[in-house]
Amino acid sequence: MADVQSMPWVFTYHDTGRSSVAMRQLQLLGIEPRGQTVLDSFLALPYYLVGTRRLALVQRRLAPSLTRDGRLRAVGCPWDPEPVSETLWWHPWHTDNPEHTWLRGILTRAGRELDTAEGLS
Structure with missing residues (x-):
């Protein structure tokens, strides 16, 4: 969880008035992710992650399409995220x-x- 706190993040669809369930969970755990970039599309994530130490959070079903070419890797979430509904x-x-x-x-x-x-x- 220390990496989650200290590493820079790329957010998708994030603003100060709204955030995802997973981001609210992090805040409840006392972690405020340090965002560097906000994108309007999950498909743009690789362009902002490859070759950096940035983190991003995506749904499990989306991860294989973003990691297919081997330039990115998906790791399990270090907390138990609420399901997307x-x-x-x-x-x-x-x-x-x-x-x-x-x-x-x-x-x-x-x-x-x-x-x-x-x-x-």
Whole structure:
């Protein structure tokens, strides 16, 4: 955890008013990551990490695509992070809307496929 505190970080989608669940967990552990860069895309991370001592936090499923070429390595999180949870909300007026019904079906199937891949179903 000392490295997490002392090494520079590259954040994704981070601002002073909002932060990820994992970043809030770090703060609860008394660790305030030292950010150097904030990016709008996980795909840009390798360009800001390769050849540096910077850290970044990504979802487990994303790590293989970022480390595939061997220039980066993924290591386990030194704390037990809360799982990422996504929620879809819509106004009740749209419940029977064909486009909304289609989109909810696509997202529900995608979630089930991810759960099956992780052995959660």
